[in-house]
Amino acid sequence: MRYIGTIVWSFLLSAMIVYVLASMSGASFDLTGTFVLTAVFTLTAVIVGDGILSNDDATN
Numbered sequence: 001m002r003y004i005g006t007i008v009w010s011f012l013l014s015a016m017i018v019y020v021l022a023s024m025s026g027a028s029f030d031l032t033g034t035f036v037l038t039a040v041f042t043l044t045a046v047i048v049g050d051g052i053l054s055n056d057d058a059t060n
Contacts, residue, residue, distance in 0.1 A: 003046070010041035 014037035022029050 006045050007042050011038045014038045
């Protein structure tokens with residue numbers, strides 16, 4: 001469930017970022033860019049959450 005929440009939030013934030021940047025540049029909204037950014041955000045969150053940070057670090 002933790003990963004599903006991460007994917008959903010990554011998609012929503014990515015869609016917002018792509019929409020704002022496309023609007024500022026006068027381009028059209030591109031869903032492909034949203035999916036790419038979602039993958040990047042999700043992988044980064046999973047690597048940081050499970051790889052770099054651990055439960056031992058949180059207790060100290």
